[in-house]
Amino acid sequence: MIEFRGAGPAEFAERLDTVIGIYTAAMRPPAEQIAGRTTIMRNHGTYPYFQCYFAELHDSLRTASPLVVGFAYGFRGAPGQWWHEVVLRALRERAGDEAAEAWMGHAFELAEIHVHPDYQGKGIGRAMITTLCAGRPERTAVLSTHDRPTAARHLYASMGFTDLLTGFVFPGGHEAYAIAARPLPLPPPSA
Template sequence: MERFANLRKVIQLRRVGPVGFAAVLDIVLGVYAAAMRPPEDQLAGRRAIMRNHATYPDFTCLLAEAPGPPDGPEPAEIVGFAYGFHGAPGQWWHDVVRRALEDLSGAPASEDWFGDALEIAEVHVLPGHQSRGVGRRMLHEICAGRRERTAVLSTHDAPTAARHLYRDVGFEDLMTRFTFPGGYEDYVIAGARLPLAGAAPA
């Protein structure tokens, strides 16, 4: 237990913008692949999506890094990442989910949640560093200081650790059993009021 506490302390969060994100895109794609285990043939498409996301308004990314040995040549290892941006018309995810919520709950609800939203597109941690508070820290930090009214995201509609985490920090289900166009898996569209409820973890 003490070993896990020490690991949690040494992992640092570093914020980067579009240029810094592009420089580590292949590394974060590897973190995504390890965490999500998608089919190999989907990774090229995911890489293109991530690169495009970095062009969206107010894009910001957090890198969770485990430092190398103090006296060694090894650089810090990226063990997790999270990024988001300001949602706006013309963005595929934004348009799809906003229209769906309007059909389900009406225009006022859709405007309330998506009219001024931070859209959190990705939150991933390497399997060996999961369940140690890294994802929770990144969630709080990426939402801290944002001017948007809400934060919104999608996650698999299943009792996963990620869904439990989102609920724990204040996200509520806006739509369940939601299938994206051309997809087949069920997702939850979730939203939270900003600032997030509760204090950020140390």
């Protein structure tokens, strides 16, 4: 049975090795990027209104602690945060100040959503997003994802996320991303 358990910044930092392990299995980044990603994630845990959920497998055969098979976290976007600033500037340039403010002015930024490949395709990602966004006071939820037809891209679209930017390359990067958003609250899981 999968259960979702909230974790604050301190526990998130303590379990960063587990988080990075799941991230690495799911995303398969080049080995030289792991140290930088670890630093970025550790820093994210210090952001205002940080919230994290772990997807934990509980079963009768496990006598030790539950197995973490996924995680999702986010925080309120704010001036001074690199991703927030880069996306806000690009959105202003492409869509204007009013649209940028509407989407990014009071946004919950879904920074990372990952499920270990052995557990993908079972609704865990959708449930983590729904759980993470439940009760959030922000006006919108925003995220970035690879701009290609992936399972994640399909999931976000099925949850009502719409593209704000496509073919977007972050400074210093080379991969194209889509920036997607939707108004909050999310509908209940049965909707």
